[in-house]
Amino acid sequence: MSVDVAVVENAAVSSGSGGVVSAGGVLPADGVFVEVRCGEAWTSGWLVADRAEVSALSAAGASAVGERVVSVAVVPLSPEAPVWEGRVRPDQVVIASLQRPVPVFWDRVAGSLAAAMVARREAATLRERLEGAQAEHREWVDAVATSAHAWADENNLCGEFDRFMAEHDLPPRRREFSVECEVTITTRVGVTVEARSAECAEDDVDREMVARAVGRRIGGFRRHDLELDDFTVRGVQA
Structure with missing residues (x-):
């Protein structure tokens, strides 16, 4: 059964579930007993909202109501239950059909909750x-460092400039380095061996045979300054 609910500065219309929702997406006044839907769950209690965010939402117009959220707190019926706090859209707050009088401690609790929302x-x-200031500062430092690098290159400054930059937590110049790497490459090659058995053939394979087989595949093993460190026989076929 739906009911008419009079709330100061809040027009209300009946919802399909028997509750009442605020017309135009404007939140009810603090102290109204509401139900807040978060996902599939409902939380009921007396409402406290961040009124600065509510005013900003109202000023933004109806087109922004479905997109923006405001901070609210819901004080439950049970004094032992925790206060629910979160950020919700206005259409998630429904005025309960059965209104309950605010508790005697309401002013103290509501004031503390509102102050906490303002502080947050x-x-x-x-x-x-x-x-934002840190991002702007980083951009300024990067711009100064880039200009300093260009000035240092134009004036043929030595590595002392880069050491100065590093000592003052500024990026030194970037330059090319030649890095020598030792690489291990795995491949498979076939080696032909004459032997009395597969076991003997496996034992007869040596590093020189494998190196020659690899060299035939790549066009010369020694010419590429390669050295075979080790090999493993994976199978023998007659």
């Missing part, structure tokens, strides 16, 4: 500004 929002804003 301000901290997030400061963190965002700090991250």
Whole structure:
């Protein structure tokens, strides 16, 4: 059964489930008993919302209501149950059909929850500004380092410039280095051996035979300055 609910500064319309939702996506006033849907679960209790975010959402217009979220807290009926807090869309908050009077401790609890939301929002804003300032500083350092590298190259500065940059946590110039690497390559080659048995043929294979077989495949083993370290016989066929 749906009911009419009068909330200050909030128009309300009946929902299909018998509850009441705020018209236009505007959240109910603090202290209204609501149900908050998060996924498939419902949480019920008295609402406290970050009113600065609600005002910003209202100012953004109806087109943004379905996309933006606001911070809310829900104080449950049971004093032993924890307060639910989260960020939800306005259409996830439904005014309960059965309204309950606010508890005697409401003003104290609601004030603390609202203050905590403000503190978290301000901290997030400061963190965002700090991250932005750090990103701008990194871009400035990179630009200065790039200009310094160009100036050092134009004036034929030696490695002392690079050591100075490194000592002051600035990127030194990049240059090409020749790096010698020792490489191990695995391949399979066939070696022809005359022997009395497969076991003898396996025993007769030596490094020189394998090196010659590899050389025939690559056009010369020694000419490429290659050296065979080891080999393993994987099978013998007559």
